[in-house]
Amino acid sequence: MAAGLMFSPEKAVVASETAPVVIRVADSGLMPNTRLNVEPMIRKWLRTHRDRPVHLVFPAGRYDFWPHHRDEALFAPSVAFDLTGMKNVTVTGAGTAFVFHGRMMPFRIDHAADIRLEGFSIDWDRPFVSQGQIVSITDDYVDMSIDSRAYPYEIVGDSIFFLGEGWRSPITKNYNNLYDKDRKEIVYQTRDNPLGDLPGAPATKLDGDLVRFHFRPKVTPEVGTFVALYHGAYITDGILVINSERVEIVDVTIYHTLSCGVSGYRSTDISLKNVQIIANEAKGRVFSVIADATHFNGCKGTIVMDGVTMTGAGDDFTNVHGMYAPVDSVTGDRSVMVKPNARYIGFDEGEIAWVIDTLTMQPKDSIRVVGQETVWHDGKVVGYRVTFDRPHRGAVSAGDLLENADRNPDVFIRNCRVLKRHRARGILVTTAGKVVIEHNYFNTAGAAILIEGDTDLWYESGGVRDVLISNNVFENCYTSGNNIIDSPWGWGEGVITITPSIRPVRPDFPTFHRNIRIMENTFRHYDHAILYARSVSGLVFAKNRLLRTFDYEPFYRPVGIYLDGCKAVTLADNEADDDFLGKSIHFEHMPKREITQRGQRVFK
Structure with missing residues (x-):
């Protein structure tokens, strides 16, 4: 545990009775780059001024946060910035690095209002994910190089345990994904635990930082492939917004958190602008947050994501649902x-x-x-x-x-980069509010966009009513999806997947979703499966450009557009390369008359 700090509170705080309390951290004696624990003083300031508007101002440099000893004793996460019950709070950095240790939640925004976070990064010195690189692989073992300084470990008997700050863990059975050595992307046609029983494999220490895992691998990735080794899931969120309203997160970079990067629950009006939830490449990492980059459950008002980039996450780019x-x-x-x-x-x-x-x-x-x-x-x-x-x-x-019915937010996702350098899917959205997904770049391992409505697994509601997907680029998406052999864990059915739990059984069966327009997008695709849609009324696929790529081998169902129990489907004015693969259309539980095709008849 880091030592305490000397500080001068009279220099730190600037306020009148009506103006916000401005706390200039550097003026207090809390200097950056000391690696000493600043959590006690941040906690004291926030408690002292809990009933006042507060503006915390950090200079450039690094500030370290260690768990409170009380929380450590209870084996519970500590909260670095606890904004519970506060209003009109701004935390501003100048490219400031917030570095956390052990089990910590960086921000808890609970029953709060008018909160703004800007200008800093979030990371851990010792993350709760380790990383190895395959040096040799045979039918009987996998040799992996693991940097023991970045990811300390010990082998007791034939069991490997990774060591953190206040924790010790084996490799858990969560994910353990493979990333290729050059692009640091999820390896083609791999999903979770692709090597097989790596978590349960006996381990032997070899020379230097080499570890041999004794088991028969299910796949044989090339030498140099990276492996993300997980030590838990859903431990605690990075920025938790709960029962709050009007929260802005601007110019923030999140390199690691112990669950979701940003999580909103029963909150109103949340916006993320120029937020990067990415692997810390300066430290050689391929992973970032343990779970979803962002997740919003039971929110209302508007959710805005503008200029957000994600790499290395352990789950989806975003999931918005009731x-x-x-x-x-x-x-x-x-x-x-x-x-x-x-x-x-x-x-x-x-x-x-x-x-x-x-x-x-x-x-x-x-x-x-x-x-x-x-x-x-x-x-x-x-x-x-x-x-x-x-x-x-x-x-x-x-x-x-x-x-x-009252918790169906409007969702606007613009100018984002959703990359193959993370596990699973891109945008998941089920809300009866207005949804606009435009001017984004998708290059995902699973489905780029997934619209469900789930009554048999997670119970995430509900039916969409107004969705516009326009002016996006979908490039070589769905390189690791496969719901045919791995449902429901196969990361979707195609680039855009619409799969509510309901299964139509006859042509007059009522539809679950309605009014989904997919327009003026560019699909650069190596395979067939562009759109899979089940139980949608008012589905439009129009003015899209379909371009053939040759970067991967085709592998999935040889159908471009798959329709199941849909009504009032319009395919209009689409353009496709002559050799584009996904020109076929399949429909079931619906008559052909429900499909109208205008302009160039791309799909047959």
């Missing part, structure tokens, strides 16, 4: 019990619940919520009792789903 609440039982003519869920977003008084029929995924009623009660038994949450403003008269039954 949550279905499965009804466990009817407890009265005005109330029901819903099942517990760790990501449950619930209902505030006055919010509207859509009642969803699980057989069709269609809303069958809407009803106003007047109360919600958490139900406990033996110290555990066993459900939530939701009370309505009127008798539901049988409109709600056990097995139905409740969806919060």
Whole structure:
């Protein structure tokens, strides 16, 4: 643990009774580049001025944060900047490096408002992911070079344990993805744990930093391939925004966090501008954050992502959704019990619940919520009792789903770079609000865009109503997806994948999604699968350019556009290279008359 610091608070704080409290960190004696622990003083300042507007100003340089001893004793993450309950707070850096140690959450923005973070980076000296590079591979073992200074480890018997600041861990079974030696991209046609039982393999120390893992690898990547070795998942988020409003994150670089880079939960109006969530290449890393770069659950208002780049993340670029609440039982003519869920977003008084029929995924009623009660038994949450403003008269039954109609944000994603240098998919979005995805560059390992609506796995709601995907470039996406052999873990069905849980069984089956327009995009693609769409009404694929590339071998289903149970589909004025592969169209659970093709008849 780092030592304490001497400081001069009278020099640090500038304020009048009405103006924001301006805390100039350098004036306090908290100088950069000392590697001493600044967490105690940041905590004290924020507690002292919790009821005032605050502007924390950091100079250029490095500031280190170590866990609070109380949190370490409880084996819980410490929070470096706890903005709980605060309003009008700005944290400004000048290219400042915030470096964390052990289990820490950099920012917690909880029941707060008007928060702005800008001008700094977030990283760990010892991240919770290690990295190896394959030196030799046979049918019986894999030799890997692991930098013991950057990623300390020990071998006890034949078991390898990696050592961190306050932690010791084996290789867990989360991900352990392969990155090619030159472009640092997810290796073609590999997904999670592609080598096989690396986490359980006996290990032997060889000369220098070489370690031999004794097992039969499932694949044989080329020598020089990097392996990201994970030591946990979903430990704690980097910037957590919870029950807050009007949060701006500007000119921030996130090299590592212990779960999502930025996570929003039940919050309103969040924007990210010129945010980089990327691997720290100066340290030779191929990985960045452990989970999604960004994730938004149960939010409302607007979510804006402009100029965001991601590499090295352990999951998707972003995931925006609500949550279905499965009804466990009817407890009265005005109330029901819903099942517990760790990501449950619930209902505030006055919010509207859509009642969803699980057989069709269609809303069958809407009803106003007047109360919600958490139900406990033996110290555990066993459900939530939701009370309505009127008798539901049988409109709600056990097995139905409740969806919060008021928590469907508008989403605007522009000028972003979503690269193959991270695991899984690009943009995941399910919201009934307005969605605009434009002027982005996609080069992803899985689906570039995934629109679902899930009633059988994660319960992420809901049906989209207004989606525009325009003026984007999709280049060689979907090089590692394969839902045919690995559903539902196969990272999608094509470059753009629309796959709600509902499975149409006949042509008149109601559609789940509607009004999705894919227009004026450029697809530079090596394979067939451009669009897979299930249960969509009002699907437009128009004025897109389809160009053949030869960078990878085609491998997936030989269908360009796959339609399942869709209605009012328009294919218009698209242009394709003569040798473009994805010109075929397949449809099922729908009549051909639902497809209108105008202009050049690209698809046949």
